[in-house]
Amino acid sequence: MTCRSAKLLPYAITGLSTLIGRVLTIEEWADAAQIPQRSGMGVMSGALVERVLGISGKSWDPELFADLNRIVSVARDALLSANLEPREIDTMIVVTCSPYEIMLDQDAFRLARELGLPDEVVPVQIGAGCAGLARAAALAAQLSASNLLVVTYNTPSRVTGDLESGVSPLYRSNKVHPLGRSLWASAGIFSDGAAALVFSRQPGVEGLVLYSRDALTFGGEPGFADPLIHYLGGGATHPAGTPGAAELSCYGMNGPEVKRYYTKGMMLNHAALEAALPGYVDRVRRIYTHQASPALVDEFARLADLPSYKAPTNARQFGNLVSASTAKMLHDDLFRGDIADGDLICASVVGAGPERGAYVLPVRIATLIEPGTVMTEASWA
Secondary structure, three states: OOOOOEEEEOEEEEEEEEEEOOEEEHHHHHHHHOOEOOOOOOEOOHHHHHHHHOOOEEEOOOOOOOOOHHHHHHHHHHHHHOOOOHHHOOEEEEEEOOOOOOHHHHHHHHHHHHHOOOOOOOEEEEEOOOOHHHHHHHHHOOOOOOEEEEEEEEOHHHHHEEOOOEEOHHHHOOOOOOOHHHHHHHHHHEOOEEEEEEEEEOOOOOEEEEEEOOOOOEOOEOOOOOOOEEOOOOOOOOOOOOOOHHHHOOOEEOHHHHHHHHHHHHHHHHHHHHHHOOOHHHHOOEEEEOOOOHHHHHHHHHHOOOOOOOOOOOHHHHOEOHHHHHHHHHHHHHHHOOOOOOOEEEEEEEEOOOEEEEEEEEEOOOOOOOOOOOOOHHHHO
16 A cells, blocks of 8 residues: 555455335425425425435435334344354444434443443444544554444434424524525435444455545645534533524535535545555445435546446435445445455545545455345335
8 A cells, every 4th residue: 555544454344234214205205394495485396306406215214213223233233244243343333423312422332232242342432424434444443353343323314304294394494503594405315324334354354444534635725624514503502402502403514515525525535545556446346435415426426437337326216325325335236246255345435524534345244134124105005
């Protein structure tokens, strides 16, 4: 490796489990969401939502993801996939930006307890969004773990509204949040998803990981400071119960800055990967890019000259599954037989923070678990 920013990641992906929820057409979601048009004349149609966001469907299932028990099941399946007992896991990293319990990393504590991990396993919880798996991989490179369990999940349907009452009024009309006029887009683009991966240290494996916060340099521009996702309420600055705290406790996506950072950040990842592993596009079986939105994914693939078969996409079908998006594509490829044991894969992501990163690892799955069932209108009616 010749790139100073890349680090050795001596692991293989040995276990994998993913789960998404009931998949709605964007027309179904729009009918339930009842997003007011800015003109004040009626609500947004599914066609209009699709035209703005670019997605034709989304995983949206507040009942499926009602509590942490569903995430525990996903993690257990990953251990089964790796043919490992809980006692063989010596590190666990939990990645989420929608924890079930906010304080004191209780999600990670409960996961460790429910899974039966040894008490000496430190519960590490990372509050991260779309680039969370890159941050977890960068942390893994600093550790001496033998078998590392990474659990990631985000359930926007639990915090932005359900199908019975529609999207929360705070996302439909919010005059306090600085991004209040576009909050509905966060509810629309972000989708429910969970994944768990096992990284196992194996002899002779020379994977790599790179990571950057881009706080000091962003390409040729000054430092990049916008967090991309603005969630200002609920902490010590705007504690619950104070005026405006509820309105500020909404996920607000800064669309223009997301667009700018995604394209430039992904191209910086691409350049760093090429420097660290020359010809990496041809050396890996798949390149799983973060699925921020169909338009951004397609633009990066065009700029990086990635063949369509090399870089699959699922944003149009499922929406933005946040940190589970790349794991979902890998799992689907494995189940279809498009990825075989020993194949080298790459994941390249950017996300709120802002942060970006990528990793290249071999896949050596012991037991293939079927991806979590995708419920559609035809199958659940």
